[in-house]
Amino acid sequence: MAKNTELSAAAKKRNRRKNLVAYAFIAPNFIGFAVFTMIPIVVAFGMAFCNWDGNNAPQFTGLKNFIDLFQDTFFLNSLVNTFLYSIGTVPLTIAVALGLAILLNQKIRGRGVFRAISCFPYVSSIIAVTTVWRMIFHSSKGPVNNILYNAFHVPKDDLPQWFTGHLIILSYILFSLWKSMGYYMVIYLAGLQGISGELYEASDLDGANVWQKFRYVTWPQLRPTTFFVVIIMTIGCFKIYDTAVLLAGGSNMSTSAMVLVAFIYQEAFTKWNMGYASAAAIILFLIVLAVTLFQFKNESKYAND
Amino acid sequence: MKSMTEKRKMGKAVIYLLLLIVVLITVLPFVWMLSASIKSDREVFQMNPFVLIPQEPHWDNYMKVWTKIPFAVFIKNTVILTVVVTILQLFTSSFAAYAFAKLEFSGKKQLFLAYISTIAMPWQVYMVPQFLMMRRMGLNDTLLAMVVLQAFSAFGVFLMRQFYMGIPDSLCEAARIDGMNEFKIYANIMLPLSKPALATLTIFTFVATWNDYLGPTIYLKSEMKKTIQIGLQRFIGQYSSEYGLIMAGSVISLIPVLIVFLLLQKYFVEGIATSGVKG
Structure with a gap:
């Protein structure tokens, strides 16, 4: 019984190591990708519902931008x-x-x-x-x-x-x-x-x-x-x-x-x-x-x- | 029998004729560009008769370009930008692609999905928030902004992963049994094997970065940071009637990209062919 848990602890450790190695490979690209692509994409969807000049605080305006667009x-x-x-x-x-x-x-x-x-x-x-x-x-x-x-x-x-x-x-x-x-x-x-x-x-x-x-x-x-x-x-x-x-x-x-x-x-x-x-x-x-x-x-x- | 071969010959002749017309349509604007680049402004539009090479070629157009605008600076900026982006793209993409193709880890599916789902997302959709973010980071009007903008693409990771998937896993397994660690397998086995894919990615990245127009228009404001594309455009606006000079500048801007294209042409064709057929 004790041996079994010891084994799974070792397996867990090996798994964690495996994960870390993989993340090390992905990180250089992924960090850049997440910061400069994924975050702006999410922000774009939020901004579409706001009135914002990029400097002052944005104001939430709901669907107003879209209604205005189609007029x-x-x-x-x-x-x-x-x-x-x-x-x-x-x-x-x-x-x-x-x-x-x-x-x-x-x-x-x-x-x-x-x-x-x-x-x-x-x-x-x-x-x-x-x-x-x-x-x-x-x-x-x-x-x-x-x-x-x-x-x-x-x-x-x-x-x-x-x-x-x-x-x-x-x-x-x-x-x-x-x-x-x-x-x-x-x-x-x-x-x-x-x-x-x-x-x-x-x-x-x-x-x-x-x-x-x-x-x-x-x-x-x-x-x-x-x-x-x-x-x-x-x-x-x-x-x-x-x-x-x-x-x-x-x-x-x-x-x-x-x-x-x-x-x-x-x-x-x-x-x-x-x-x-x-x-x-x-x-x-x-x-x-x-x-x-x-x-x-x-x-x-x-x-x- | 004779009429068959004759018919076939006729068919061939028609094919060559059609292809010749297409070649002419494709090439004529470039011929015009070269011809205009050694003409005076008066000669450029002279049609009756049209001469390809004027009697007194204005080779000095190619000299004047360098003094009228900071052309050398534009080229230097573009070269730095293109080289840095291409190298970063090659390394980070092939690195990440190796993990996606040959390693098992938790969250693999989700992470790859994040890449895939943005591959068809036009950059124009999120260029505005990206600009605001870069400005807050103090990167507005820097070449660094252009680097980080283009160096980490989902496309590169996807392309390299597709290639690595085609390399048998047994190769990596054997290396692992021999006691190689993953970084060594990547560097000593995968990287040398993936030369064709790297060449494809190189040419795509090089062409895209060298020719990028909208990115530099948004980010690069000061004269000494401009790339050749927006530098040339300002030149065109400023000296709009000096066609000979403009054409000389255009020819110079085309040369590097055409050289890279001709060198790696095979991989360009293979690259678009495979991505096209496999979807």
């Missing part, structure tokens, strides 16, 4: 713009990235080189590429409008103003497509290479044409990849900030150019409405959460079929 046309505009941008960007980028991946999945020379080049825009700094973009699409001097004018005889007054008015959202979409299509193509390419060749051989025997092969083999087989791509791309779209601010030309954005994160930034760092900004940030979180949950639900519905 704030500037906020509603930024929300609509962000949705429009996301709805435009996600399907378009998926279509182009998948198309490119299918092309590149054929036996062709120079695949590696092409893959590397197509990731250039993705790794390039946003300042450099948006500046070039603003030059190329410059309304009066840029080469794009120059071609429209000279080759397609678009009258001077009808030349598109890419960075003002309603076209700005289209500019965001086209720019994002250019910047990230290579990145998503690489993901799709990996997905394609995971599809067993036997499936295509079987469909050959059944006399399937190219479209049928895509429809009944490639697309269903790529569902896990598409699931992942839709989630990360949509989240990425709702976070749009740099692209918008730099393409629209400065942080003082007009209603038609405004996006959600730019709204949060303005409220927080130029108007010091910390609580109000956090409420808008919570809306961003809820959207991202909804997209993720919706995709998971969709995915499990298919997985059960």
Whole structure:
């Protein structure tokens, strides 16, 4: 009996030692992660229900921030713009990235080189590429409008103003497509290479044409990849900030150019409405959460079929 | 038979043509950037005829950049920031990932869940309280704020853990029987084996930190602390019509990240491919 308790004491000691070793491994990262990520996340949810300038004591105001947000046309505009941008960007980028991946999945020379080049825009700094973009699409001097004018005889007054008015959202979409299509193509390419060749051989025997092969083999087989791509791309779209601010030309954005994160930034760092900004940030979180949950639900519905 | 091969050849030609168009669309803005960086402001938008390399290239654009703004300081700040963040990220992530993948301890599930649940949380959701906290700590307008902001990501821990899960446990068990302690197993066995994952994490962290824009916009206010991204932006605002100079600055800002990308390109592709397929 005495021996037994002695043993379990030793086991306990060993266990404690094991725990301590593991915690020592985790601590350097976890302390930083807890202090600079977890605590701010918790605080963000609290701040959303307060009126706070960041200096004086915060006042609890309940749901007031949220009610005000949905009566704030500037906020509603930024929300609509962000949705429009996301709805435009996600399907378009998926279509182009998948198309490119299918092309590149054929036996062709120079695949590696092409893959590397197509990731250039993705790794390039946003300042450099948006500046070039603003030059190329410059309304009066840029080469794009120059071609429209000279080759397609678009009258001077009808030349598109890419960075003002309603076209700005289209500019965001086209720019994002250019910047990230290579990145998503690489993901799709990996997905394609995971599809067993036997499936295509079987469909050959059944006399399937190219479209049928895509429809009944490639697309269903790529569902896990598409699931992942839709989630990360949509989240990425709702976070749009740099692209918008730099393409629209400065942080003082007009209603038609405004996006959600730019709204949060303005409220927080130029108007010091910390609580109000956090409420808008919570809306961003809820959207991202909804997209993720919706995709998971969709995915499990298919997985059960 | 002949028509089959001909058809196939036609198909190949169409594929190459489409890919060529995509390459052109991808590359043309960069070509424009390089070309504009050696032009005078008058030549930049000259279209009829468009010349790629002007007769008198303005190489001096690349000299002027360094004197017009504290470009060297911006680069120095960005290099320090990127190197420190990347090293911290590699060490702390692989350290924590080793415990999550190869050690048993109480609270493992809960701790890992804490990491996982924040992986999809946009930083923009909590950037405001984070800023207020940093300011209270006296870190506003310091590079240190940018370091702690980016060095401890859930993504790094997750990526490294996924890789370690693929290494057989028996390897660690054998080492334990040989009397190696956990730190030695980590340093002598796991770390050397995880070079590909470390390379992937390096390139992701390097690119993200080098190109970060919103973080430095919020935190770095004084001129001598700015990174190259926001430094360049101020330059663009100040000398908005000196396109040649702006483009020269842009080219310089791209070079380091492109070099790192080309060196570790293989791991970048593998990294996004595996994270994409496995979800």
